[in-house]
Amino acid sequence: MPTRRSALSLALAAGFAPSALRAQSDAAWRPTRPIRLVVPFAPGGSNDIVGRIVAETAGQILGQPVVIENRAGAGSVIGAEVVARAAPDGYTLLINSSHPTVPAIVARVPYNTINDFVGVAVAGFSPYVLVANPQLPARNAQELLALLKANPGRYNLATAGIGSGVHVAAELFRSSSQVEVEFVHYRGGGPSVAALLAGEAQLGTPTMASSIGQTRGGGLRPLAVLAEQRVPALPDVPSAPEAGMPAVVLEEYFPVLAPVGTPAPVVAALSAAFRDSIQQNAAKLNEMAGVSPRAGYETPEQVVNLIRESMDRFTTILRAAGVRPE
Incomplete structure (x- = not known):
């Protein structure tokens, strides 16, 4: 069996520099632990x-x-x-x-x-989704906007934490729609969706991934996907433009x-x-x-x-x- 020294000599004799030999070896990198x-x-x-x-x-x-x-x-x-x-x-x-x-x-x-x-x-x-707790008296995005404008600061909006994409989506919704809501920042998408299900917050802009099971199952009411067009995962939910919010598009x-x-x-x-x-x-x-x-x-x-x-x-x-x- 060739030794490391002989392998290196053969590589050099073939015109390979040591760096090229290392690169060939490294190119086959495989982890040896989790x-x-x-x-x-x-x-x-x-x-x-x-x-x-x-x-x-x-x-x-x-x-x-x-x-x-x-x-x-x-x-x-x-x-x-x-x-x-x-x-x-x-x-x-x-x-x-x-x-x-x-x-x-x-x-x-x-x-x-x-x-x-x-x-x-x-x-x-994946786009974000505008959702509401089913107890909130709003069956679509326009009814939600009317409710929020009639009750400034009354309702809570759950985010996945300060700086999260959910927070950005919420800010885009709040500023574009000119509504006043109270943000409640949770430690991730899972806890924020749990708060929506429990009624601690009445609305949110969660990621589709963290809320799709609840929206399909009726635990949350999806009002719009924040995308230019409807998406295959929630085909019955209107897009943001269809819901009357053309500026509230974020993925x-x-x-x-x-x-x-x-x-x-x-x-x-x-x-x-x-x-x-x-x-x-x-x-x-x-x-x-x-x-x-x-x-x-x-x-x-x-x-x-x-x-x-x-x-x-x-x-x-x-x-x-x-x-x-x-």
């Missing part, structure tokens, strides 16, 4: 649901489990910081639909949203990120596994979470550029609503 996928929200929210769907198959492809770790708090900042500070070795990843919203609303983010991460994949896109997406400095061959292996998993689970993502994969985010640069563009848009929405970083 990978943790940090979800910076409580269980039951959209990131948790989507993360668990894609993690299982990605782990099978990689040959090691991809384990979900919920690290809720501060509108995703706590979990994202865990990943930003983790060793860049491929064993700690982040899935966070709120990643581009945080800089617009948190004054002292303890990491750089762009420069401290590298893109792995985008698990899909979330699910970037999977690794710490900056993660070697390119490791990122490539992770990216390939997650993209394969996302495609294999496309029907399941749509059925369970109302999430649809989309082409065009196959490279780290494409993923990061999407986040950068979203940061600009979300900041514009929040500034127009009078929201300043705190």
